Amino acid sequence: MAIEPLPYRMRPKTLDDIIGQQHILGKETALYKMIAKQHVPSMLLYGEPGIGKTSIAHAIAGSSQLPFFSLNATQAGKKDVEDIIVEARISGKVLLFLDEIHRFNKLQQDTLLPHVESGAIVLIGATTENPFHDVNPAIRSRCGEILQLHRLSVDDMTTIIHRALADEKNGLGRYDIAITDDQIEQLAIASNGDARKALTLLESVYYASDERDGKTIVDDATIASLAKRIGVYGDQQGSHFYNLLSALQKSVRGSDVDAALYYLAHLLESGDLTAVNRRLLVMAYEDVGLANAHVGSQVLAAVQASERLGLPEARIPLANAVVLMCLSEKSNSAYKALDAAIEAIHSGKTGDIPLHLRDTHYKGAQSLGHVGYEYPHNHPIGTFGGWVDQQYLPDVLVGTHFYTPVIAGEEKRLATIYERLQQFKK
Incomplete structure (x- = not known):
């Protein structure tokens, strides 16, 4: 068998060999x-690991017939870039695949950019990070296409x-392997x-399976033992992690318990309990809010319990917190x-604090006119x-309303009180 791993050997040679990603590379695109x-x-390929960025670059190279060079930005230096520039001058045009492009430093980018701009180098950059966050704008501006790849279907x-x-030739076809469609x-x-x-999993299963009479027999137990965590992708600092946090919050906001638990599970498998707890606390006040004011303290208790317990037991109180927020009434x-109110301040809608609200805890306050405040507790109003x-507001803001109640859960009662107090005003 060849030394190279199976994924390397099975890499597509032309565009017609690519499976999936038809939204960007289908024959009608x-x-x-x-x-x-x-x-x-020139283009940027953006997506999670293993969904075809490198394969697409090699397939484009195979279909285009351009001289092809491949660099990884985590290992390449300025000299590597200069060598490709020399080759571009000799050949007229080359295709450069730059993996992990967001790791390129400014010096490397500055060396490469004019040649990309002139067309001497056709750049295919690949990144697992959001290119609008992590790729230099100068690189983005010279790439006509920013292509977001999708996870492949079953x-x-x-x-x-x-x-x-x-x-x-490149796969396992020369071996007699007994494996079912299931x-x-x-x-x-x-x-x-x-x-x-x-x-990779297929190759591992092949090597881990027993052989009988010259035939490799694949069994379910071997697959199960090798596949336990293969679906987990947990770069805690990457775009995918923040996408998971976003999906968790939006699923809770949308009251979808099953989706919220799915994203919580994925986040906890990544191991960053601190980031998850922080986001859950934000959600309790941002999305549930006054509609169920008790949720804030309940989620805080769950977060504190998770911090004491640690993983994997931390998942238990956090699951309770997520389900509670999903099924709670919601208000922002x-x-x-x-x-x-902040926007009003930033737009210049400010004024002097009314005199009767100003501090009076010093001698001479009355001489400054800081008088006239009435103590509300001295004026009982029903229950x-x-x-x-x-x-209370400055003169220029009198009559301004920032708060608009949401008629949901406990806030329905608060809304009634708010509206009644408005009616009492002169």
Whole structure:
């Protein structure tokens, strides 16, 4: 068997070999038609590991016939870039695949940029990070296409596995392997849309399986033991991690318990308990808010319990907190009201604090006119406690309303009180 790993050997040679990503490389797409006519634009490929960035770059190289060079930005230096520039001057045009492009420093970028701009170097950059956050704007501006790749489907994965099992030259086709369609589907599901993991898992299963009478017999137990954590991708500092946090919050906000628990599970598997706890506390006040004011203290208790317990037991109180927030009434009225007040200040809507509200805890306050404040507790109003009609906002803001109640859960009662107090004002 060849020394190279199976994913490397099975890498697509041309665009027609690519499985999946039809939204950007299907035969009817503009990019496919351009490359078929030997016109390759500079581009950025953005997506999670194993979904085809490197394979697409190699396939484009195979379809375009351009001299092809591949660098990894975590290892390449200025000299590597200069060597490719020399080759571009000799050949007229070269295709450069730059993996982990967001790791390129400014000096390396400055060396490369004019040659990309002139067309001497066609750049295909690949990144797992959001290019709008992590790729230098100068690089982005010279790449006409920013292509977001999607995780491959189970059908795509089974096709990739079947192809590897049938390929006698680069795959496992020369070996007699007894594997069922159900087992192939198990491999496809376990790899979680990552083609590299699927082929790595397939190769591992082949080597770990018993051989009988010259035939390799794959059993379910071998697949299960090797596939335990293959679906976990946990770069705690990367875009995918923050996308998971965003998806968790939006699922809770949308009251989808199953989706919220799925994203919570993925986040906890990444191991960053601190970031998860911080986001859950924010959600309690941002998304549930006054509609169920008790949720804030309940989520805080769950977070504190998780910190004492640590993983894996921390998942238990956090699961309770997520389900509670999902199924709670929701309101964002309080923080939206504060944001409106902040916006008013930033837009210049400020004024003097009314004299009767100013500090009087010093001699001479009366001589400055700091008088006239009425103590609300001295004016009982039903079961509310105390209230008196007096001005609190500066003169220029009198009559301004920042708070708009949401008629949900406990805030319905607060909204009633708010509206009634408005009616009492002169």
